Amino acid sequence: MRAVRYHEYGGVEVLVVEQAPAPRPGPGEIRVRVAAAGVNPVDWNVRSGAVREMLPVDLPAIPGLDAVGVVDEIGEGVRGVGTGDRVFGLVGKGVRGAAGTGGVSGRGGVTGATAELAVLSAWAHAPTTWTDEEAAGAGLASVTAMGGLKALGPLRGRTLLVEGAAGGVGSAAVEIAVAQGATVIGTASERNHEFLASLGAVPTTYGAGLAERLAVLAPDGVDIVLDTAGSGSLADLIAIAGDPARVSTIADYANAQRLGVHLAIAEYDSTLLSEASELGRRGRYTPRIELAYPLERIAEAHAYAERGHTRGKIVVRI
Structure with missing residues (x-):
């Protein structure tokens, strides 16, 4: 072959x-x-x-x-x-x-x-x-996204932040979470905001000032967070969610255990x-x-x- x-x-x-x-x-x-x-x-x-x-x-x-x-x-x-x-x-x-x-x-x-x-x-x-x-x-994108989402519990009626929402796993997580009844906010560069909106997410940029932007987009707060980027933002994401148990990552292996967040593994x-x-x-x-x-x-x-x-x-x- x-x-x-x-x-x-x-x-x-x-x-x-x-x-x-x-x-x-x-x-x-x-x-x-x-x-x-x-x-x-x-x-x-x-x-x-x-x-x-x-x-x-x-x-x-x-x-x-x-x-x-x-x-x-x-x-x-x-x-x-x-x-x-x-x-x-x-x-x-x-x-x-x-x-x-x-x-x-x-x-x-x-x-x-x-x-x-x-x-x-x-x-x-x-x-x-x-x-x-x-x-x-x-x-791989779907089983990885589902693993990260399942670690956070039921999604219906909750506000989910997806860090790195425009990538393969992130975009899958957005659509799957929306289908399960979550309100989804996704971070991505501005060039991908229209793309995220087409998936059903409310787009915003990542990085400095994220908590302030989320206070406007989700005045009642963010319930749960899925990190697909592994960009070193876990500490900030925990502060946004209020509890490391309400955060999961599929990418930041180095910091997940240290910070007490869920490390989701892709299951075959x-x-x-x-x-x-x-x-x-x-x-x-x-x-x-x-x-x-x-x-x-x-x-x-x-x-x-x-x-x-x-x-x-x-x-x-x-």
């Missing part, structure tokens, strides 16, 4: 498109013929070698954790899905910190989603309302993916895609995403 691989740790220049052995599904897994795959921060954190002590991979490795495709082989014990079904989901078994720095498993170098064939360990049927590009961007859970799919079917959640690159331009896709400030997700068409 054709796949993106890297034979050594490094920058985007180590990414090559080449022939690779086709993976086979084990018990409880399925294989899909991939239509598109997502690009996530974990991809370049692992590829660069920045987290090799915590998350080593067998080289050569294939980047990518989430994909959409048509099922072409089913592992032992799998029920509820058949060959020819269109599904989206997650590659590997999941590792603590998957949203930001981890979530890979080495298996003879066949580890990732950015290939013609990929083995999924968690999946759901993709709603017909989503394009392949949208479905490719849904897997087919139930969560099915919840996201149902919201998609009902038109309540659509993964937002800023750019879709062809496979041959994988280095450009990684380089663009690595610069940060992506609006929604970057995906690669296979």
